[in-house]
Every structure is written in structure tokens, then in C-alpha cells.
Amino acid sequence: MNNIYALGFFILTCSAFAEAQSLSSSEADSLMMKSIYDFSLTESKSYDWLDYLSNNIGGRLSGSIQAERAVKYTEKELKKFTMRTELQSVMVPKWSRGTPEFAYMQLNDLSTINVNVCALGGSIPTRQAGIKAPVIEVTSLKQLSDLGRKEIEGKIVFYNRPMDPTKIQTFEAYGGCVNQRYSGAEEAAKYGAVAVIVRSMNLRLDDYPHTGSMSYGDLPIENYIPAAAISTNDAEKLHTFLAIDRNLEFYLKQDCTSWGDVESYNVIGEIKGSKYPDEIILVGGHLDSWDLGDGSHDDGAGVVQSMQVLHTMKSLNYIPLRTIRVVLFMNEENGLKGAREYARRAELKNENHIFALESDAGGFSPRGFSFDANDDQMKVVNSWKILFKPYLIHYFEKGGSGADVGPLGKGGTVLAGLRPDSQRYFDFHHAANDTFDAVNKRELELGAATMTSLIYLFDQYGIVNKRIN
């Protein structure tokens, strides 16, 4: 934007404010929201920040050098337009993938077919020579326990329950499958399995394996077994070949390492409230990502949109009544340590968070928000819905916010999550194709504007923050 345009924009914004004084509150809110959307679609910095995070820094797994660089970069940027920044120390697990994984199936004529796999986050490696064993296919943990040790021992368990394509909310389809990935190894190890292969959490058939967190639960460490994801195309292939030859063998080699906990940081920036500085409105996303792609959708988008909320307010000369705080959480993907530490310290300091909004569902076209709030609070929120109509934002539903703001809910804080269109999210989630080119600039900016508008309304009107039901 050139200077003359910038000056024009500034005058327009100021006159919008002056005009707003003599208008009803809903007219004033409409004008303000128009300014927010106009600014976000013309002068937003979010796409440039995402470009830097994705292309100059890359995948930001907790404890990695890239995560450290992302902390420094976002703090430096936040300093430019906030009143206070802070790096909040937190210990996070460090896990690394090592050399790329390798896997194939070997048919009874000894021919082999290579398949695309990746280690699940937190998995142990295979022994150096790899593991080769027969495969048993299951579609649920229940089926696994029905088969029991007799059928499982010495085999590689192949979890192949696909995401349900009939679910319009794709996060529900994900929720219906993800226990295979998270608990699959723990459960299979109890029956003597030697490794697990999990169908990638993806609605689309393609060649990308999707990683994600997994846990060994309470298993003794000597019983841990390697766990990997297989692409949906190769899961189909393995299923087909198993139907032809149930004695086929599967070879897996992976080289990952858990290094223990290391120090990292939540990055915080805020603008103090002019009238109610002790009432805090939080907006955030998570700075860490998986390592296969560069984490542009998950959750680079949420990070830069959250930063954009404060940048837009500052650029429009909006002086918040309440304290607006952006928090870029560390370690959402494989531990949630940043979110827990933030909530712990907030409680210790007796901070009053009246509202916390998270963006962690990709940088796609925004549709609305989901809220963790009681009925009275939802009434207030629903009264604002009409203001969002010109921007095609319509989804205001109760139930569900986000993993990073979740721990704040105990204190009665109203929680929310931005809900972008979710149909394509799992094409990219935790996979090598979650890269900068997969994010559309305009969709990203619309998301930031939608978030800024909601934060503005909470700032203007506050909300009863004690849970009634």
C-alpha cells in the first residue's frame, strides 16, 4: 500500500470512529467491523509472517532449532506493535525423526512393494536392521482385544479404520479414528505385537503418511513397540494384498529418538486495557508444528492470525478497554506443555481471563466459531451473530473450543475456537504437504478479520465469566 492510500485509510478509520460516537452501538460495531475486514484484506501482515515462518524457518517440532527460531522471530515481530512481550519458559519433550523411514510388503513370491510410512511422534525406533513380520489387520481396539494374544503375538498390527466420509464436520471423523493412532501401540503391545502401522488420518486417498502424537500409556519401557503411519493409498494396497495373501510380511525401519525434556517458551504479547486492565482477553495458536511439512495450516495460520488481531487493532488506532493478549503456545502437538504451564501461571497470578479464542483448525475460509460457554453467555454471543452476516460468517455453536485454551476453562472463562471450512484440512494435517502454498492469502486474512471482530466485541461488552450451568 502506498502512503497516500495509507493516509486515506487512516482518515477513513478516524472518521468512522468519530461517526461511531453518534450512532447506536450496533451501527458503530458494524462500522468498526467493516474497518477491521477492510484493513485485514488490504494491509494485513499475516501472510508475510506465515511466509517467513514456513519458508525461512520450516517445521517447528518442540525442542528443535526451528522452534527456537520461531520463538525469537515472533517475539521480535510482536515487539513492533504491542506494549509488552514475554517469553514464558516451559519444559517440552524433544523427539526427532532421524533418517527417513523405509517400509515394504513382501509377497509370497518374495517380490516387494515399497510403501509410504512415517514414524508417529514419540515412537521408539525399530532395531537398526528393521523389523519384518506378518501382519494382522484390525479396524478397532475392540477387534484387537477379541483376537487376543493368540492371533496378535509376533505380528505387526495394521489399524485400518478410515475416517467416516459421511461426517460433514471432519473433526468428528478424525475424533472417530484417532484412538488407533494415539493408543494403538500401547494396546497392541499388551498382546505381544512387534510393531503397529496405522492408516493415516486423511479422508482423501493419496501417498502422504500423516504423523501425530501417540502414547505408550503405562506400559513398562521394555514393552514399547515401534509405531508408524501409512499413507491412505498404501493402506488400501496393504488391505488388498492381505486379502490375497494373509501370510505376506511387512518390513519397517525407522530411526527416531526421544531426547528427554528441554527448555522452550510460550511467546506472549499484549496491549493493556485502558479501562479494565485486569480483564484479559486471550487470542492464540500454537507455535510448534510437526516436522514433515512446514506447519503452515497447523498451526502457522493460527499463529499469524492471532498476531494479526493485535496488529489490526493497533493499526486502526483502536484503544482496547480490556487487556488483549496474544499467546503463541509451545508444544501443542506432542504434550500440551505450553498450554498447561500458561494456565498454571495464570491461576497462580490470579489473572482474570474473561475470554480466550484459539485458531487451530487451518487457514481456510472462516465459517464461524464454536464456544465453551453457558446458556447465558451464548445468548450474549448469539446477539452478535447478525454483525457477521455480511462476511458470510454464520456458524455460532456451543461445544468445543481448542486444546491450548482448554486448560483455562476451569476458571469459568468463555472459550472459543475459530471454525474455518474443514473439508480439506485433513488432506494436509501433520503431513509433508502442509506447506505455505497450501494456504490461500485471502482465506487466511478473512480468518484474522473474523477473529479480530469477535475480540473487539468481547472487548466492548465483556461477558459474565462465571459458569452458571
Ligand SMILES: [Zn+2]
Ligand atoms: Zn494444531
